[in-house]
Amino acid sequence: MPQGRCRRHGNGxxxxxxxxIYRFVxxxxxxxxxxxxxxxxYELAGDLAECTLTDSSVDLxxxxxxLQRLEGEGFVVSEWDTSGAGxxxxxxxITPAGxxxxxxxxxxxxxxxxxxxxFLERAKESGVVPLAEGGSDHAAx
Amino acid sequence: MPQGRCRRHGNGxxxxxxxxIYRFVxxxxxxxxxxxxxxxxYELAGDLAECTLTDSSVDLxxxxxxLQRLEGEGFVVSEWDTSGAGxxxxxxxITPAGxxxxxxxxxxxxxxxxxxxxFLERAKESGVVPLAEGGSDHAAx
DNA sequence: ATCTTATATATGCAAGTTGCATATATAAGA
DNA sequence: TCTTATATATGCAACTTGCATATATAAGAT
Numbered sequence: 001m002p003q004g005r006c007r008r009h010g011n012g013x014x015x016x017x018x019x020x021i022y023r024f025v026x027x028x029x030x031x032x033x034x035x036x037x038x039x040x041x042y043e044l045a046g047d048l049a050e051c052t053l054t055d056s057s058v059d060l061x062x063x064x065x066x067l068q069r070l071e072g073e074g075f076v077v078s079e080w081d082t083s084g085a086g087x088x089x090x091x092x093x094i095t096p097a098g099x100x101x102x103x104x105x106x107x108x109x110x111x112x113x114x115x116x117x118x119f120l121e122r123a124k125e126s127g128v129v130p131l132a133e134g135g136s137d138h139a140a141x
Numbered sequence: 142m143p144q145g146r147c148r149r150h151g152n153g154x155x156x157x158x159x160x161x162i163y164r165f166v167x168x169x170x171x172x173x174x175x176x177x178x179x180x181x182x183y184e185l186a187g188d189l190a191e192c193t194l195t196d197s198s199v200d201l202x203x204x205x206x207x208l209q210r211l212e213g214e215g216f217v218v219s220e221w222d223t224s225g226a227g228x229x230x231x232x233x234x235i236t237p238a239g240x241x242x243x244x245x246x247x248x249x250x251x252x253x254x255x256x257x258x259x260f261l262e263r264a265k266e267s268g269v270v271p272l273a274e275g276g277s278d279h280a281a282x
Numbered sequence: 283a284t285c286t287t288a289t290a291t292a293t294g295c296a297a298g299t300t301g302c303a304t305a306t307a308t309a310a311g312a
Numbered sequence: 313t314c315t316t317a318t319a320t321a322t323g324c325a326a327c328t329t330g331c332a333t334a335t336a337t338a339a340g341a342t
Contacts, residue, residue: 024257087337128176
């Protein structure tokens with residue numbers, strides 16, 4: 001938990017309060033749009049809950065803002081879908097620029113995992129690891 | 142790159158503009174203090190440059206702020222060291238609470254790498270991967 | 283008929299983080 | 313005396329985050 005610490009669960013090693021960046025919201029959204037073809041915010045929120053490592057569900061308001069930003073940057077496009085019953089849905093699709101962005105994310109995340117593994121390796125060698133008090137990570141459920 | 146995008150390098154897949162969280166500043170600082178015994182901000186900045194995955198060096202002002210926050214949270218303690226020549230150094234040391242925090246970070250980062258690898262695996266299976274245009278990650282140097 | 287719930291999108295706001303610039307002081311070397 | 317390296321620290325605008333709230337439609341329950 002970096003800066004915005006988890007205010008709900010106190011001080012255990014949980015992944016709450018990490019913000020959307022730690023939940024890989026942007027790359028996962030781009031990936032979902034790439035594989036699904038198209039989707040809308042409310043549906044993406046459900047899919048995201050299964051792709052991310054945190055117990056805290058992604059903030060819906062934040063997700064809509066991320067989609068708005070991605071559209072402003074040209075990585076996704078949207079249009080209203082009033083065909084179905086119920087409230088209108090804003091359907092999103094990924095653009096070629098967005099697909100390129102996704103490939104970039106894969107590169108960056110690949111570098112990150114390598115760095116993180118190297119750090120964890122060093123930490124284990126140094127014997128920092130044994131039994132974290134206050135134990136279980138909420139994210140590990 | 143998430144929200145605060147890299148303003149310097151345009152649109153290549155670099156790890157700039159990711160903020161300190163993506164550079165693992167907090168866990169790496171705690172780890173360095175644990176293994177070194179004690180250190181000060183300016184020295185930690187040099188060590189951090191070798192432990193993090195970004196090309197952009199950690200912002201020194203930001204690092205000092207992180208150290209201040211960590212002290213406020215009881216994870217490190219500091220005192221002035223005026224013994225050596227030159228400007229006074231504020232020497233930091235990790236506390237028992239900080240060591241516990243570090244163990245929690247190891248747990249959380251371990252979960253993160255597993256989630257990231259699972260995502261990258263899925264992305265590769267879906268054929269999203271091939272050749273990101275705008276190619277090299279600055280972080281990969 | 284009315285109430286509640288689920289679906290669906292969106293904004294307001296306070297608190298926090300970030301990058302960049304800047305201010306400060308000490309000492310070594312040119 | 314000037315520049316550079318060491319060393320700490322704050323100001324500020326821009327952005328992100330979590331939480332609360334506002335909105336509208338429709339299905340199902342009472």
